[in-house]
Amino acid sequence: MWLTKTFSIKGSVFQGVWKRSLLCGLFGLLVSFLYSNQWPVSEPILGGIIPSIVLGLLLVFRTNTAYERFWEGRKLWGSTVNTIRNLAWQLSVSLKEVEPGDRDRKIQALHLLSAFAIAKKRHLRYEAPNEELKPWVSPSQYQVLQNTDNMPLKITHWLGDYLQQEYNRGLLTVNQLASIHSLMTRLMDNVGGCERILKTPIPPAYVIHLNQLILLYCLLLPFQVVQELGFSTGIFVAIISFALFGIEEIGVEIENPFGYDPNDLPLDKICDTIIQNIEEFTHSNSEEVPKPVD
Template sequence: MIVRPRPHWFPMLFVVRGSVLPHIAPQLIFTTAIAILVTAWHGVVYEWKVTLTFVPFSLIGLTLAIFLGFRNNTSYARYWEARVLWGTLMIEARNLSRQAMTLVDDTRQAPPFVRLLIAFTHALRHQLRGTDPKADFARLLTPAECERLSSAQFKPAMLLLMASEWMAARRREGTLSQTMALAMEAPLCKIGEALAGCERIANTPIPFTYAVIIHRTIYLYCLLLPFALVDSIGPMTPIIVAFISYTFFALEALGAEIEDPFGREPNDLALDALSINVEATLRETMGERDLPSPPAPVGYVQT
């Protein structure tokens, strides 16, 4: 996630960090080069004048607008839903910790439970990013718990099972009443829903065929465009083609970046910061004072 105050309108025209320009430079140079050639040759290819007007392009605009608008909205919806799910995780973990501290008669037993929730948050992040959760488990859980997790395939789900077992143990020893256990089931189920939601977004991309159709249409459009413009605007053709290509490629690149919001690209969600925030707020609930704080952004980017 890029965190920076919005610059004034003039410097904002020239920001480099946060711009998608570096990613799309090759394509942009390619299409602009074609446009320069077409302009230099006045639209003639092998002695054959390619006659094109703007009409086909405004007609193609119809389907292209549908494709690009769809792609953009869908990608952002995925991004935002992912953020909402992590917000759900944050609050339900807080609710559960609060309940563990107040609904269970023996407050001293809450910390191991809260640590399971903290471990769950880190485990989910590691699963979504394909990284190794071992270090985080080691500093939060008992060796026996680490052992049990190491052989589990669905680690976050296993942690929810262990949290549930903690509740069952409390219920059996009588420090958690049946009714209060019922109250704790609701947030526990909601955390499970957040987990399944994240897995769903991570595992189910926008149908690949969309990406193919959009990609082809954009490139064909940008390659044919100079032939349509050269007769009416002459030497301005490459500039305009570069401008139009920039908006198309930027839209496509940004969509591809936030479509999978759990990665480590600049506009992806700051899962590192989010999970440390969850850890901090849960630790404070337990009465701890020395809270961890999220890493400072590097070049305005928080991961």
């Protein structure tokens, strides 16, 4: 199992860095040819030009920062799951049903929560609304969403309007409304938090400087080792550049965690969980629920 995990291609950075590593390896090969033709290309002292400690620390700082963004994105989605669960529960417990249509209206409100999760996912992937979203909104709402800048916010507003109506009809107390509003505020904050991660990359100065140092480090390598390794120089350089570019690539892959990569957050699965949680409330009949005390 350990070996399988170690050599799996899927999810690894192989895809992203093999070209760069290969080029570095070929450059290493070139240098060894020049050396074997007596060119003065051996300069062992160049090893110190970029202290490996400095490079190592920068790489780890890069990975670290990217991972924090990944984990913050995960926390925000986790908070969305929790908040929608709570909202669904509060809606189904608090909202009184006095007229025949009230149950349907409530179910439609719960469906808006499913729509919110899907809309948030698509919003973070810069995708337009599609089939996935249709079952949870009315046709006229779907039309509006297609021309909206910020789908999840729009849906929250609809939910807010609905609650205001029910409150005006006396189906909610002022305390219940306040408590539901504070949950909705959390939902909107989550959208904002994800947008922040999506739209604020790591400062370019940092990425550029790090890339320059890695490239310099890899291109100077062959001159250091050609004397010792001869024609193996190419392989050596390819491997070491794979190691370094690979670490940088991990950072690139996880710093925006909302995409489709195997290293991104499993947003589709998370949305399915949310929808399933809500189904429990829309499908349940009060008869089935066992009383807490019997």
